Amino acid sequence: MSFLSFVLTVVLAHCFSFHLSPTLAKWQAWLFVRFESGKQQDAWFTLGVALSPLFLLALFNFWVIHLSFWVALVFNVFVLWMAMDFFPYYRHFLRMLKDLSTQRLESAKDEHARFTGEDAACLSVEELSSRTLKSALIHAHVHFFAPFFFFVLFGASGAFFYALLFQLSQKTTEKESQLNLLCARLFRYVDYIPARLTAFSFALMGNFEPAFSTSSQFGLKSALPTSIVEQSGFAALSASKECGVESLLQGESLVGRVFLLWLSCALVLLCLEVAKYFLMF
Numbered sequence: 001m002s003f004l005s006f007v008l009t010v011v012l013a014h015c016f017s018f019h020l021s022p023t024l025a026k027w028q029a030w031l032f033v034r035f036e037s038g039k040q041q042d043a044w045f046t047l048g049v050a051l052s053p054l055f056l057l058a059l060f061n062f063w064v065i066h067l068s069f070w071v072a073l074v075f076n077v078f079v080l081w082m083a084m085d086f087f088p089y090y091r092h093f094l095r096m097l098k099d100l101s102t103q104r105l106e107s108a109k110d111e112h113a114r115f116t117g118e119d120a121a122c123l124s125v126e127e128l129s130s131r132t133l134k135s136a137l138i139h140a141h142v143h144f145f146a147p148f149f150f151f152v153l154f155g156a157s158g159a160f161f162y163a164l165l166f167q168l169s170q171k172t173t174e175k176e177s178q179l180n181l182l183c184a185r186l187f188r189y190v191d192y193i194p195a196r197l198t199a200f201s202f203a204l205m206g207n208f209e210p211a212f213s214t215s216s217q218f219g220l221k222s223a224l225p226t227s228i229v230e231q232s233g234f235a236a237l238s239a240s241k242e243c244g245v246e247s248l249l250q251g252e253s254l255v256g257r258v259f260l261l262w263l264s265c266a267l268v269l270l271c272l273e274v275a276k277y278f279l280m281f
Contacts, residue, residue, distance in 0.1 A: 003270030005076040006148060006263070009084060012077060017087035024167035031168075036177055043178035050168055050179070051161070058157040065155075079156035083163040086144035089135070096132045097252065100125060100245045130243050133251045137202075137233035138226050140255045142166055145201070145262060146194040152269065165190060188225060195225030198258070199232035205257040206236025 027050070035046040057079070064072045092115045099108035108128055109120040116135075120128065143163075150158035168183035196215065203211035214235040215228060236254060239247040 003266040003273075004073060005080055005151070006266045008073075008077045009080040012081050013084060013087045017091070018082055018085055019088040020082050020085040020163060021167060024164060025170075027164075028168055028170075031179065032177055036179060040178050040182075043182040046179045047168075047182060051164065054157055054161050054164065057160060058155075061155050061157050076151075076156045080147070080151055080159055083147045083151070083156075083159035084144050085163075086139060089139040089143060093132060093136045093248075093252070096128070097245070097248050100129060100132075100248065126244060129245055129248055133234075133237075133239065133243060133247055134230055136248075136251055136255065137230055140258075141195065141198040141229045142226070145198045145258070146191060148262065148266075149194045149197065152266075162190065162194075191225035195228045199228050201258045201261055202229070202232045202236040202254060205261060206233075206254050207238050208236075210238065211236035 031046055031050050035042065035049060061075065061079075064075045092111065095111050096108055099105075099111060105125060105128075108125075109123060112118065112120040112123070112128060112131070123131070147159040147162050150162045154161070165183055165187050168179065169187040171177070171180055199215035200212070203215055211232050215232040233251070233254070234243075237243075237247055237250045239250070
């Protein structure tokens with residue numbers, strides 16, 4: 001079911017993309033207003049409230065698995081479609097790539113400012129390209145590869161848990177939030193293995209030696225998961241921090257190859273599931 005869910009989710013997201021991050025950001029803002037006291041001991045209670053929908057989701061997931069294969073498949077595809085909200089970021093990447101490759105710098109600046117909220121008026125082509133590539137590599141991991149990893153291990157509720165914890169770990173206000181600090185610490189442990197798997201995938205599908213050396217170097221340190229993914233991705237492309245449009249084209253190709261790699265892994269899981277089914281008879 002993992003392979004079918006993955007393929008159907010990609011097709012559905014390509015046709016009808018859903019951007020989950022703004023919805024989770026509203027949930028995060030509501031938690032901050034209602035429960036943020038500035039005390040560290042209250043952060044665990046707020047985290048329990050934040051994750052409470054996941055308990056209902058997990059119970060419903062357990063129920064539909066035993067109800068019907070097709071109902072469970074539809075449920076998995078729907079939840080995975082929400083959790084893997086990579087395609088809005090991918091479409092932003094394509095618009096940036098088109099504007100920069102056709103030398104429409106002002107249009108690229110407007111697109112960057114509209115999507116990220118950052119002031120891009122003083123950015124050069126190299127700086128825009130570097131920020132776009134960095135964003136693409138990180139979002140490919142956070143909104144695509146890592147949720148699928150948790151889906152394979154823990155089902156639909158696992159993928160949604162990752163997406164929710166990532167959003168809660170992001171700082172959205174100038175005031176320091178204890179919930180944000182707690183979730184950021186937890187996220188580093190939760191994303192420890194997925195980040196290194198993505199970094200190794202970049203190395204395997206790109207320039208292996210420098211990327212593997214970089215991912216190994218950062219993997220031995222307690223670095224931020226997104227930093228490991230970013231550094232490994234840039235090394236796999238042999239790109240510097242001041243890269244150009246060519247690096248964006250290579251980055252798109254790299255993410256595509258890694259997608260095929262993970263799709264192949266999902267196909268292997270399907271073969272194992274089919275073999276298990278036949279061995280039961």
